[in-house]
Amino acid sequence: MLIAVLVNPDAGLGGKLGFKGSDGRAKEARAAGAEDRAGPRMTECLERLQILLEQRSIEIDFITIEGRMGSDWFGVINHQIVHQTNVETIAQDTIDAIRIMNHADLILYSGGDGTTRDIISALDRKKTPIVGVPGGVKMHSGCFAATPRAAAEVVCAFVTGELMLSSTEVMDLDEEVYAQGIWKVRMYGEAMTPSSPRWMQGAKEAVESASEEETIQALAEHIQDLRIENPELMIIWGSGGTLRTMAELNNFEPTLLGIDITIGDVIYKDLNEQQILKHLNEEHQCLLLLSPMGGQGFLIGRGNLQLSPEVLRKIGLDNILGVATSAKLLSLNSLRIDTGDRALDEEFIERKYLKLLQGYRTTRIMRVAED
Numbered sequence: 001m002l003i004a005v006l007v008n009p010d011a012g013l014g015g016k017l018g019f020k021g022s023d024g025r026a027k028e029a030r031a032a033g034a035e036d037r038a039g040p041r042m043t044e045c046l047e048r049l050q051i052l053l054e055q056r057s058i059e060i061d062f063i064t065i066e067g068r069m070g071s072d073w074f075g076v077i078n079h080q081i082v083h084q085t086n087v088e089t090i091a092q093d094t095i096d097a098i099r100i101m102n103h104a105d106l107i108l109y110s111g112g113d114g115t116t117r118d119i120i121s122a123l124d125r126k127k128t129p130i131v132g133v134p135g136g137v138k139m140h141s142g143c144f145a146a147t148p149r150a151a152a153e154v155v156c157a158f159v160t161g162e163l164m165l166s167s168t169e170v171m172d173l174d175e176e177v178y179a180q181g182i183w184k185v186r187m188y189g190e191a192m193t194p195s196s197p198r199w200m201q202g203a204k205e206a207v208e209s210a211s212e213e214e215t216i217q218a219l220a221e222h223i224q225d226l227r228i229e230n231p232e233l234m235i236i237w238g239s240g241g242t243l244r245t246m247a248e249l250n251n252f253e254p255t256l257l258g259i260d261i262t263i264g265d266v267i268y269k270d271l272n273e274q275q276i277l278k279h280l281n282e283e284h285q286c287l288l289l290l291s292p293m294g295g296q297g298f299l300i301g302r303g304n305l306q307l308s309p310e311v312l313r314k315i316g317l318d319n320i321l322g323v324a325t326s327a328k329l330l331s332l333n334s335l336r337i338d339t340g341d342r343a344l345d346e347e348f349i350e351r352k353y354l355k356l357l358q359g360y361r362t363t364r365i366m367r368v369a370e371d
Contacts, residue, residue, distance in 0.1 A: 142171075157196065
């Protein structure tokens with residue numbers, strides 16, 4: 001079996017800096033101290049995949065691109081270079097690379113939704129399966145595995161014939177309406193991917209409706225009462241439609257797809273990792289509000305990379321509160337965590353459950369998924 005490996009080296013660079021995506025901003029992100037995300041996560045996937053294949057005495061062939069779009073992340077794993085690119089890459093480089101590697105049996109890539117769109121636009125054989133290692137800032141598409149290690153599990157199971165293929169939606173933020181301050185995800189196409197509810201994340205679902213207004217009002221009132229009871233409470237607001245409406249009902253306009261902090265009536269908006277850490281050094285009780293992605297169940301690791309492992313450890317796992325409406329809960333059976341730090345992921349998994357606010361002074365616990 002022949003597997004093509006591709007990395008978008010600029011994907012995910014702006015996550016900790018609070019960028020809403022890294023397209024066209026790679027130089028800016030690197031100048032601000034951003035570190036590679038997509039490449040190291042591909043390395044983690046490949047190293048795990050190599051172990052799984054060796055355990056089963058299976059040999060496969062890898063083809064890839066020279067440099068940061070592929071070969072730099074293989075380590076000692078054997079591979080064949082079939083294409084070269086410039087040091088600085090653009091979307092067209094991904095398209096060109098996929099066209100050259102079109103004959104592969106499977107495409108394994110690391111990037112975000114934009115990378116996925118480029119890949120499917122270049123595939124001649126639309127039934128060629130793709131598996132994404134989550135390496136971008138936003139990943140709404142269903143062809144991404146939950147984590148790099150999960151991607152390795154999926155590829156191995158596909159190679160051994162344990163998984164069937166299914167069609168999944170390729171989703172991305174609608175840039176035109178986003179420029180107008182509106183968050184909307186739209187479908188850009190379909191892709192074939194190994195079907196695994198355990199290891200694959202699934203496409204993001206928009207499950208909120210007008211019937212949920214009363215529930216969101218109750219959620220907002222709960223948070224409002226907490227702020228009244230403790231005026232010095234530092235609330236860190238995650239992103240998403242539910243939290244956005246709750247923030248508006250708490251009389252402030254939140255950042256679209258950003259992280260905000262409120263302390264009493266003081267608001268700090270669109271904060272990056274370092275700015276959040278600075279506030280966490282202050283003497284305030286802290287509460288992090290996060291809303292899981294509908295359909296996928298990700299609480300951490302999708303669209304909120306500003307919440308780095310260092311930030312999360314500073315906040316403390318006991319100070320994280322999930323927020324979800326009844327409709328969203330119907331689409332979830334567990335919460336997924338992808339902090340980018342294996343040891344911290346294990347801390348969440350060892351807790352087994354996290355608390356979710358689902359109404360006014362009404363909470364429930366939900367299981368944390370294992371990988």
